[in-house]
Amino acid sequence: MNTNRGISLKLCALLLAGVFASGTAAAQGSGQAAKDDDTKTKQAQAVSKEVYERIQKGQELVDAKDYNGALRLLEGLYNPDKLTEYEQGNVLNYIGFIYYNMDNMPAAIRTYEKLLAIPSLEQQMAKQVTFTLAQLYMVMEQYPKALTTLDKWFTMEPNPAPEPFILRSQILYNLNRFAEMVKPIETAMEIAQNRGTPVKEDWWGLLNYAYFSQENYVKVRDIQKILLQTWPKKRYWKSLAGAYTELGEDEKLIYAYDAAYTQGMLDSGSEFVTMAQLFLQAEVPYKAATLLQEKIDAGVIEKNEKNYRLLSQAWMLAMEDEKAIPALKKAAALTTDGEMDARLANSHLNVGDYNECVASSNTAIRKGGLKSPDYAYISLGMCLYNQHKYAEAKDAFNNAAKTPRSQRTAGQWITVINQEIERNRQIRLAEEAADKKRKEIEARRAEASRA
Secondary structure (H helix, E strand, O other): OHHHHHHHHHHHHHHHHHHHOOOOHHHHOHHHHHHHHOOOOOOOOOOOHHHHHHHHHHHHHHHOOOHHHHHHHHHHHOOOOOOOHHHHHHHHHHHHHHHHHOOOHHHHHHHHHHHHOOOOOOHHHHHHHHHHHHHHHHHOOOHHHHHHHHHHHHHHOOOOOHHHHHHHHHHHHHOOOHHHHHHHHHHHHHHHHHHOOOOOHHHHHHHHHHHHHOOOHHHHHHHHHHHHHHOOOHHHHHHHHHHHHHHOOHHHHHHHHHHHHHOOOOOOHHHHHHHHHHHHHOOOHHHHHHHHHHHHHOOOOOOOHHHHHHHHHHHHHOOOHHHHHHHHHHHHHOOOOOHHHHHHHHHHHHOOOHHHHHHHHHHHHHHOOOOOHHHHHHHHHHHHHHOOOHHHHHHHHHHHOOOHHHHHHHHHHHHHHHHHHHHHHHHHHHHHHHHHHHHHHHHHHHHHHHO
């Protein structure tokens, strides 16, 4: 789930940006924030003119992106022996902000930890810095510290927004405590809905993973439906299909693939093959066959023995033997055993092309490797029978009869052939007798006319 880890880092960056953008505004706005929090704060302390001017100069350097210059200035200013605790807090807050902008997270963390250790630190700044530290610990993959610090922040914040709960779920994810992710995510969603703000796509993705890790596929299915309705994307169709598979809801699985296909979200050959297989399972072979034929002809589905075999099977199940024959020929040409040639022989038999049937049957027998060689001999015998090659047909059926399961069928065909031979013999004898009788009559007439 590297994708989720990426979401977590991106979320942290956004939250940090919101915290730091105000610079020293936290100190300036602490009185109003404290009223909102319904907490008591100490009387704001004054900052000496010298400290104020140097902080302002540091702000100018930061605005000019001269972070090294700003850092030298403020670190030179910071002296616990000369600054009040209130002044120390303001200076450290800015130094931490500069380290963050320099991507020096360890130094930023150390600075904010030092800031929190100030005994008289006002409540609003303590709360803000605690939340900032939780995010920094998260970015630095110090997940236990991140969770402990964030939980401390929750005790300080009476009315949290949705995002801190999402951050908590991200930390729990990285601690492999997946079942615990559900509550903070659902809490964040509830807060967002109550405040009339949108529930974000990423939040649903996190909740989906939390339930997926617990193999709660009913919840996964329901979440994917919500994602598809709001943010229709291919990956959500695939996830929904996976949930249907786990739940054994095969009929709905077909609908999911069909809907994805209709919306043009399928593009790989393997996806179309899977869809065709689902059509076959649903006993709609014609749709499977037309889909496979279209995508094979277009070069989307690979032209290999396996796919031609599936295509031929679909056409045959759709009772379209003539359309199955080209696929069977291509599949047979790609195999060393005679299995596909045997199937090809059956299709030629079904369409009445007995010459090709005989040729394919003989090829199948010659190649070998047949699962049911007796069936190949039966097909050969039937085609030879239709060609009136009775002796060769009987040889084929006798070979089929060597397998016990085909003895009865082969015997019946041999009986039919013998009866046909006898019938033809009787017809021939009758024709010979009639011809003899005719010649005798003609001879008597000729003799009588000479007399």
